[in-house]
Amino acid sequence: MHQSFYLFALKFRGGQKNDAKAQFAEHMFLQHDFPKAETSFQEISEYIEELAHPEMTAIVFDEIWGLYEDHIR
Template sequence: MRQSFYLFALKYRGGQKDDEKAVFANSMFNHHDFPKAETSFDKVSLYIEELADPNMPATVFDEIWEYYIEDSK
């Protein structure tokens, strides 16, 4: 079974303050209602779009998602 997107993205936490992926992961970690068990693009993407957190832009999500898919192969 594939790990959740949340668990995958956590590896970017703690990076440089100017690293968009690190900012995204830190913000994601601080949102306690983030769908932590999801592996579905649609469900995670919908959450991010509805949340509209400026520290979690869809463009960065898409970039991390691509790495997530590659890592799952």
């Protein structure tokens, strides 16, 4: 079983305030309803579009997702 996107993205927490990936990860961590066990692009993408904090943009999600895909291959 692959590591969830949530667990992968948490590694970006604690970065610089001007680092979009760090800010995304911090807001993701603070959203208690984030789908923590999910590995599906579609499910997480829908969450980002519909329920996520405004700082959790689709552009940054796509960037982190690309890194996630490389990681799980």
